Amino acid sequence: MEDDVLDENRRLAPILRQVIALGGQAHSQPLRTWALRELQGYEGTDVPIPDYRRIPAPLVMDGLTARFKFREQPVSSFDLPDFARDSLGDGIRFGKSIGQIESLIAGQPGDSVRIAPPMAAELAVLMSQNSHRQVLRLYWTVDPSALEGILDQVRTRLVQLVGELRAAMPHGQKDPTPDQVAQAVQNINITTGDNSSVTVTAPIAVAHRRGVARAVASSEQTATDR
Structure with missing residues (x-):
């Protein structure tokens, strides 16, 4: 060992x-x-989930407006429904298994890993209501170095x-x-x-x-x- x-x-x-x-x-x-x-x-x-598994990760969204598509647009707390503002933000406690973390790093070397928050599809629908834009996807972008930091710990x-x-x-x-x-x-x-x-x-x-x-x-x- x-x-x-x-x-x-x-x-x-x-x-x-x-x-x-x-x-x-x-x-x-x-x-x-x-x-x-x-x-x-x-x-x-x-x-x-232990504190050493808390990692920085901006919450972003992909979507459409009448004139253009957008990708990885930062999500502010004002974009989110009231009930989700406290639980979602620019940091997550990463609860996946060690084997999954190692596979994510190996499968996408150098690329950010996209992690969907709970109820991502439902949140996208709510964020699209009464708005000039349609939110297609909501996710955190996780830098591989943050995942490597968990493994190092x-x-x-x-x-x-x-x-x-x-x-x-x-x-x-x-x-x-x-x-x-x-x-x-x-x-x-x-x-x-x-x-x-x-x-x-x-x-x-x-x-x-x-x-x-x-x-x-x-x-x-x-x-x-x-």
């Missing part, structure tokens, strides 16, 4: 699957939850995980033991949900060669929010 994390050309989705397995080994529910959420995305869930967190594992291992040791994995995960602060800091303090039980290990969580031995 260390080689994959440090290789900037490696996709993040397979690495996050390794993190889920690692979280299972270390009995870390917060770590597994974060990695799974990044893999599956935040859209359609009740989990708040996730990779940085993975590097922090590897660093904690290395810190728990004596010099010259190649692979961490289950005990060292448990120690490393307990020292990691990860960001989940509403961007609160979650300290992993789940109980760890490690069994060695034919041994049996059992971990019991008390009311105080849980993931604690700061």
Whole structure:
């Protein structure tokens, strides 16, 4: 996993699957939850999208007037219906999965990515009523560098995980033991949900060669929010 994390050309989705397995080994529910959420995305869930997934993106529209067509015309708050002004603007919380983000960057290298807001078709109809123009399409234009910034934030967190594992291992040791994995995960602060800091303090039980290990969580031995 260390080689994959440090290789900037490696996709993040397979690495996050390794993190889920690692979280299972270390009995870390917060770590597994974060990695799974990044893999599956935040859209359609009740989990708040982390702040590092908030990116700048101008809201624009394509359409027609009696004399000409227009494309990527900036949308002001006055163009929007009253109910949509607070939820739409020049920034979005990007909830798509890591795999989708990587595919968007690879599929349109150097080009802006167009993302339609919720109810885009209905909003276009409302914005065309009692107006001299017809709005055909409403969308955010997302610069690829903003998407790459999300990937960079996730990779940085993975590097922090590897660093904690290395810190728990004596010099010259190649692979961490289950005990060292448990120690490393307990020292990691990860960001989940509403961007609160979650300290992993789940109980760890490690069994060695034919041994049996059992971990019991008390009311105080849980993931604690700061």
